[in-house]
Amino acid sequence: HDAVAVGSDIKTGHDSAVELSFADGTVLLMRADSSLKVSTSKMSRTHVLRRIYLQAGKVISNIKAATGRENRYEIQTPSSRAAARGTEYRVSVDDRLATRAEVLEGIVDTAAMGQKVTLNRNEGTLVRMNAPPLQPSRLLPPPEAIGMEPLYRKLPLTVRFSKVEGAAAYSVVLTRDPAANDIIRGMIIKPDELLEVGDLAEGSYYLSSYSIDAIGLEGSQSTPAALRLTLQPPQPVISAPAKDASLRSKEVAFTWQKEQNASGYHLQIAADSEFRRLVVDAAAIRETGYTTGSLPFGAYHCRLRATAEDGFAGEWSAPQRFSLVAPPAAPQIEKLAIEGKDGHISWGSLGDGITYHVQVARDEEFKDITTDTKLEQLEITVEPPPGASIFYVRIRGIDRENYAGDFSEPQSIVSKTRFPLEFIGVFAVLLLLAL
Secondary structure, three states: OOOOOOOOEEEOOOOOOEEEEOOOOOEEEEOOOOEEEEEEEEEOOOEEEEEEEEEEEEEEEEOOOOOOOEEEEEEEOOOOEEEEOOOEEEEEEOOOOOEEEEEEEOOEEEEEOOEEEEEOOOEEEEEOOOOOOOOOEEOOOOOOEEOOOOEEOOOOEEEEEOOOOOOOEEEEEEEOOOOOOOEEEEEEEOOOOOEEEOOOOOEEEEEEEEEEOOOOOEOOOOOOEEEEEOOOOOOOOEEEOOOOEEEOOOOOEEEEOOOOOOOEEEEEEEOOOOOOOEEEEEEEEOOOEEEOOOOOOEEEEEEEEEEOOOOOEOOOOOOEEEEEOOOOOOOOEEEEEEEOOEEEEEEOOOOOOOEEEEEEEOOOOOOOEEEEEEEOOOEEEEOOOOOOOEEEEEEEEEOOOOOEOOOOOOEEEEOOOOOOHHHHHHHHHHHHHHO
16 A cells, blocks of 8 residues: 555556555546546545546545534546545546546536536436536446346457447446456447457456446446356367277377366377277376277267366367277198208288298297298298298288287197108107017
């Protein structure tokens, strides 16, 4: 709180207001873009005299009546003088130096050019420069907000107002307090115009409205309507997997960017585009990523939404389609034969674009691999491992994306170049038994 001395000049900026409190309880509220000077301020046991010179803008005076004292409170402007005793009223000066006085409680005498009019409760007057005051006009009642919600989740905030007969415009203020002193936004709209408020921070507010008549007099204030703005989180965008992605996996890693006002995320994956056949419904994700468990191969649809701290869920992202592509099947070996000294192997086709991975090993576990090659043909001739009487073959398919399927079951080939040692053992046993 700063002390204001007599003779002080006070100005308010475009988005500011100043409240002046006097020792007798009188309060003067300066609106934005106002300029005034405290010309006189005297108080004795029997008298209170104050003169304020308003050069521009608007002030609202709330004069406290004091028992046993004669109060005289004057607001002078370039075009008039308004004197009051125990009242609440507004005085404003526009850019043409015209003065408007509007009485909310009590009585105010407004004088200019040697003429005076007395304004009673809910009356006002206009005083143009170098002209006497107009006869008192009845102040209009305020419009009422139609369909206003106590909680708004997105911007712009929109409100319509009821029709007030005789109103040329409406003044609407958004404040942080029900007394409408801490104004956040002040707007003038036409009576049939939709109020739209954008670029507003989250928080609690009060909306008040006033009717403005044909000569610019502002009527009484509506009952402040409380509202709260808690913005819903924006629609998140899924970064991965990409739209229409074909994935060579049964597990899917999802990622997305962190969204403002989001405390969590809700991911759905479905086997249909209407999301009736859900396969994943993860509603409490705190991170910006999620990895599924093993899913069957096939086509899927996914969508994501963010949730606010109070649990309110935002709108779903645009659905995205992706597919889990099965790897190539294990080739069916059709021929295993020894032709001369070499082994000849052939298998069935897995379709276009498939490369075949052929391995030959001495052992069934394929720890000792002697041939490891890739080819596009459906047959191969291999040289048996040196010294091996039996060797093993397995084959798998690899698609264009280098996605490899499972190997076929190992199959054995008996080499003609060497009599199998295990057969020698069996033959020896049989011979001994015969003896």
